[in-house]
Amino acid sequence: MLAKRIIPCLDVTCGRVVKGTNFVNLVDAGDPVEAAVEYNNQSADEIVFLDITATSDNRTTMVDVITKTAERVFIPLTVGGGIRSIDDMRIMLNSGADKISLNSAAVKEPNLIKQGADKYGSQCIVLAIDAKRDEKNPGNWTVYTHGGRKSTGKDVLKWAVEGVKKGAGEILLTSMDKDGTKDGYDIELTKKISENVQVPVIASGGAGNLGHLFDVLDRGKADAVLAASIFHFGMYTVPEAKKYLTSKGIITRLS
Amino acid sequence: MFGLIDYGMGNLSSVYKALKAVGAKDVRIISSRREIDETYAVILPGVGNFGDGMENLNSKELTYPLQKAIDFGKPFLGICLGMQLLMEESEEAPGFHGLGIFKGKATKFSPDLNLKVPHVGWNSVHFKERHPCIDGINNDDFFYFVHSYYIEPLNQEIVLGITDYGFDFCSCIGFNNVFATQFHPEKSQDAGLKLLKNFVNIVQQ
Numbered sequence: 001m002l003a004k005r006i007i008p009c010l011d012v013t014c015g016r017v018v019k020g021t022n023f024v025n026l027v028d029a030g031d032p033v034e035a036a037v038e039y040n041n042q043s044a045d046e047i048v049f050l051d052i053t054a055t056s057d058n059r060t061t062m063v064d065v066i067t068k069t070a071e072r073v074f075i076p077l078t079v080g081g082g083i084r085s086i087d088d089m090r091i092m093l094n095s096g097a098d099k100i101s102l103n104s105a106a107v108k109e110p111n112l113i114k115q116g117a118d119k120y121g122s123q124c125i126v127l128a129i130d131a132k133r134d135e136k137n138p139g140n141w142t143v144y145t146h147g148g149r150k151s152t153g154k155d156v157l158k159w160a161v162e163g164v165k166k167g168a169g170e171i172l173l174t175s176m177d178k179d180g181t182k183d184g185y186d187i188e189l190t191k192k193i194s195e196n197v198q199v200p201v202i203a204s205g206g207a208g209n210l211g212h213l214f215d216v217l218d219r220g221k222a223d224a225v226l227a228a229s230i231f232h233f234g235m236y237t238v239p240e241a242k243k244y245l246t247s248k249g250i251i252t253r254l255s
Numbered sequence: 256m257f258g259l260i261d262y263g264m265g266n267l268s269s270v271y272k273a274l275k276a277v278g279a280k281d282v283r284i285i286s287s288r289r290e291i292d293e294t295y296a297v298i299l300p301g302v303g304n305f306g307d308g309m310e311n312l313n314s315k316e317l318t319y320p321l322q323k324a325i326d327f328g329k330p331f332l333g334i335c336l337g338m339q340l341l342m343e344e345s346e347e348a349p350g351f352h353g354l355g356i357f358k359g360k361a362t363k364f365s366p367d368l369n370l371k372v373p374h375v376g377w378n379s380v381h382f383k384e385r386h387p388c389i390d391g392i393n394n395d396d397f398f399y400f401v402h403s404y405y406i407e408p409l410n411q412e413i414v415l416g417i418t419d420y421g422f423d424f425c426s427c428i429g430f431n432n433v434f435a436t437q438f439h440p441e442k443s444q445d446a447g448l449k450l451l452k453n454f455v456n457i458v459q460q
Contacts, residue, residue, distance in 0.1 A: 001419050003377040003397060040444065045377055074273055076399060076442050093266050098442065121265060121303045123373060123401040169373060169401075200375050223371065253377040253397040 003253045004217045004245065005045035005224035006238055007202060008231045010035055012081075013053045015061040017232070033068045039231070040073040042238040045253060047073065048101065048172075048226060051081030052147070058082070063095045070096025080128055080172075089116050093124065101172055103128040104145040107152050107159075110166060117167025126202075127168035131156040131189055132176040141189055148176040156189070157196055164197050171197060172226065175205040182208030182229070190220035202226050210236060210244040217250055257458065258285040258294030260321070262311040264301035264336055273441035274298070277452035280459065288320040296330040296458040297321065299337035300441075305361060305404070306348025308336050318354065325356055325433060330458050333435030335402060338428065341435060342406050356433065359408040368421040373403045378426075380416040380438065386429040388453045389415070396446040398438035400426070405437060 010017050010032050017032045036047050047069070051062045059082060066079055079092045080101025089100045100120075106113050106127060116125045130148050131141040141156035160171050173193055175186035185206045194201040200223035203216040207227040216222045230236050242252040257274060259267055261284045274282045283290070291297060299321070301308055312318045325331050333341055342353045345361035353361075364372045377397040382389055405424040408414060416427030418437075426437045434454065440447035 001378065002374065003379075005376050043444070070269065071272055071276070074269075074276070074442060074448055075444050094268060096268055096272065098266075098269065123302055123375070170375060198371055199373070200371055223376065 001251050003045070003251045004222075005202075006213070006241055006252065007046045007048055007224055007226045008035075008039045008044050008238070009048040009050060009204070009226045009228045011050045011052045011228065012062060012065060013051070014058060015065060018052065032065045033072070035232075036069045036073050036077075039238065040075060043242070043253065044075065044238045045224070046076040046078060048078040048080065049097075050101070051079070053081075059088070059091075063091060066092060066095040066097050078126055080126070085112070086115050086119060089120060089124075093120060099124050099126050099170070101126040101128045102168075103130065106163065107143060107145050107154065110162065113163055113166040113168050117169070122167045122169035125168050126170045126172050127160070127163035128172040128174065129156055129159060129163075130174050130176050131186075133186075133189075139188070139192075144176055148179070157193060160193050160197050164199050168199065170200045170202060172202045172204060174226075178206030179204070181206055184208065184212040185216035185220060185222075185225070187215055187220040190216050190222050194221040194223070200224060210241055213241055214245055214248050214250065217245065218248075256294050257282045257296050257298060257455070258290055259283065259298045259300065260291075260317065260337075261286045262301065262308065262315055262317060264303045264308050264311060267300060270298065270300045270334065270441045273448060273451055274455065277448050277455050278459075279455045286315055286317070288316055291317065291320040291324055294324075294329070296332070296454075297324050298332045298334070299340065300334040301336035301340070302401070303336060304347060305336065305339055305345035305353070306351045308340055309348070309351045309353060312340070312354075322354055322356070325354075328432045330454070331433045331435075332454050333433070334441070335437060335439060338435035338437055339404060339406055341428075341433070342408070345404060347404055357408050357413060357428070357430070358410060359406060361404040361406050363404050364420070370421045373401055374420050375401045377443075378418050378420060378438075380418050380426050382416045382427070384415055384429075386415055386434070387457055388429065388434045388450055389427075390453050392446055392449055398426075398436070398440065398443040398447060400438045402437055
């Protein structure tokens with residue numbers, strides 16, 4: 001049976017790991033390559049590197065991080081943040097990334113998804129969506145970009161469906177309302193998207209304890225969970241999370 | 256020399272790095288008939304469309320040399336699309352002939368089963384028989400998959416491993432000098448590296 005995945009996310013700037021709380025307060029949390037190796041040792045199922053400043057200088061540093069990680073870590077590696085062209089994708093894939101996460105650039109130029117999928121295959125293209133609840137329209141969410149600062153006016157479900165049609169192989173869905181709160185994932189949002197797209201949905205934003213992981217995988221119908229701070233600061237290890245989920249009847253890859 | 260076939264179907268760097276990590280002494284990325292002749296073992300990785308894969312093999316004139324290398328008993332490792340291309344055909348690209356090493360075809364996961372397609376993530380492989388390439392690997396260990404098609408070989412004797420995704424499909428084959436996996440050993444951490452190491456050791460012995 002297919003296992004639910006646990007994916008630690010490493011936010012990187014200037015070659016160092018940081019974790020944003022609501023994308024504002026940054027705390028230094030170490031060397032990204034060493035952190036990735038540690039998560040590999042803990043049997044994480046994948047690792048996501050997110051370049052949160054995404055300047056061209058930073059991109060060069062990121063290529064170096066990916067290259068070094070790919071020599072030591074043999075699980076899927078995703079890289080996102082500031083990838084704006086086929087050329088950017090090629091550089092990241094050649095340095096050892098397996099998947100590219102597209103966010104703002106795809107909103108601006110949706111055909112980038114198609115170009116990437118046509119050239120490198122859908123399995124390479126993850127569409128990252130930052131979603132904020134629409135207060136005036138309950139049960140609906142709006143797509144935000146630029147780290148949650150800019151509303152696009154696009155409906156999240158419509159964008160997810162369009163992204164999949166253009167070739168996205170997975171959706172990385174972040175709740176901007178929940179991100180940094182530690183009071184759980186947005187179950188309603190995750191369930192709505194997961195039930196209406198045919199590709200896997202990775203839930204992100206709001207993990208504060210292991211029960212939250214269970215809730216979004218179970219009731220939220222997520223295929224995978226992304227988490228940062230609950231793992232980064234040693235609150236839980238990945239094996240502890242897997243053991244807990246397994247005890248609740250969720251299939252995970254234990255080793 | 257291990258020859259990793261470059262036919263424009265996806266990134267070879269992770270397979271290359273994994274082979275080096277498990278001790279393969281001489282791995283080369285190759286794309287010509289002459290180079291295939293010089294190898295001790297052939298590795299055919301690849302992701303993407305079956306039709307594009309065959310078209311690229313055909314235009315690089317690699318189809319016949321690959322068939323010949325396999326027929327002559329050269330150790331062969333196929334990964335993902337590299338496994339599917341061993342079949343006669345695929346639902347993904349009607350009208351295209353595969354390498355045709357085995358009878359049967361690649362079939363798309365049916366939408367009727369209400370499964371997410373592609374099948375992405377870690378799934379367990381139940382090995383039905385022993386094989387030198389899976390020595391030391393626990394039965395039902397998890398491997399990393401990402402694919403929308405699976406193979407249906409007519410000869411069930413070549414099926415080495417099966418995986419449950421709503422139903423049991425063939426996820427690993429082994430027959431004479433040919434070993435192939437639908438999953439990605441180069442992305443399957445310890446279990447995947449062990450499998451690659453077994454293959455490398457068999458060739459280097």
